[in-house]
Amino acid sequence: MKGPLFYSKILLFGEYGIIRDSKGLSIPYNFYNGALKVDANPSEEAIKSNQSLKRFLVYLEALQQPELVTFNLETLKEDLERGMYFDSSIPQGYGVGSSGALVAAIYDKYANNKITVLENLTREKLLQLKNIFSQMESFFHGKSSGLDPLNSYLSIPILINSKDNIEATGIPTQSANGKGAVFLLDSGIIGETAPMVNIFMENLKEEGFRKMLKSQFIKYTDACVENFLGGDVKSLFANTKKLSKVVLNNFKPMIPEQFHQVWQKGIDTNDYYLKLCGSGGGGYILGFTQDLERAKNSLKDYKLEVVYQF
The missing domain is CATH 3.30.70.890 (GHMP kinase, C-terminal domain)
Structure with missing residues (x-):
């Protein structure tokens, strides 16, 4: 088993400021990625990741809120018993969203009635996703804006105008031989x-x-x-x-x-x-x-x- 890839992200502008309602701009960074996986012979890293996911499962059980999000916890439990882990090249503690990609992968696979990338992403839906991801990622950071998983899940640049006003955006095209x-x-x-x-x-x-x-x-x-x-x-x-x-x-x-x-x-x-x-x-x-x-x-x-x- 191997799930879809979720990419790292870079918050170009807005770190700390967005806690106080500044603007922010977050872009996907495809150099690093992660996916949920099950291996016949798991490595030490895989076993550690699996144990961490089991602790996350306990946290998600407490997070079940019908009006916000519910998860198919039975399937998640079964997959974890089979040794599922998050196989990631995203360096941890480097500010490029390692836990964000993991949260996006879990939501994508186990959330019931999930908001998908293919539907018309209204501001309400983006905010709802951000809110869900904020609560999920708080397990890792104590307090999370939910932006990292949102970026990883959608894999598009996100413009933060304020806490309650976010939108998908386009960024100027890269110039491969640009000096800047x-x-x-x-x-x-x-x-x-x-x-x-x-x-x-x-x-x-x-x-x-x-x-x-x-x-x-x-x-x-x-x-x-x-x-x-x-x-x-x-x-x-x-x-x-x-x-x-x-x-x-x-x-x-x-x-x-x-x-x-x-x-x-x-x-x-x-x-x-x-x-x-x-x-x-x-x-x-x-x-x-x-x-x-x-x-x-x-x-x-x-x-x-x-x-x-x-």
Whole structure:
């Protein structure tokens, strides 16, 4: 048995901000994927994944809500007894949606009366899916927006206008030989979402932090989303630079210490600008550059993965 593939995602803009109603833009990243599988001779990884899914099953039993979502738990239980696991190339703790793909796969296979990708996805249906996924993914993170699984499930770019206003969107076509690029920088450290979100929630209790979020962080995030979708590259880089500065000054705990200088160097040289990818604390860091070769040269000691070229 092997189920359909579900892809990783990248939240280009909106990490943390969307908790406070900023805009956001999430895109599928097909480089990594995962699928539900049963093997005759499971590996150690497969056995670990199967045990984790059994704990998830217990959580889903408590989540059964006829008005929201119900699952065919009998079949899921049988499949888990047969050793089903989530076979995934998506790195965990890297901010590219490993748990999101898993949640999407479970919903796709076991939800009753599921909303399918083929039907007319009205705003109501998108919000309903997001709500279901938010509750399912909370098992892994303590608090989830539901966006990662939504992106993985639909495999289309999603524009977040606000908490209650999301829509499928198109992004400007990639240019294979474009000089500008969005890339992933591997920090070499595994990040954990829950502790990072907790730090953010603690910071929100301070008025100064809330003020900064509204007047700077959300302002530049919203501008970046609009610039990116509108293909306004010049403004996009101007606003990404401002956003990069704000993050370095106000989200230091989310940036691994050995990258503080690398982050600053990008701002000083304009070779690249860095921002958080997901909740931070490790995993990938997202980079934006107007000149990919220059950025590669500047970051030659690090592993870069190009996500999007323009």
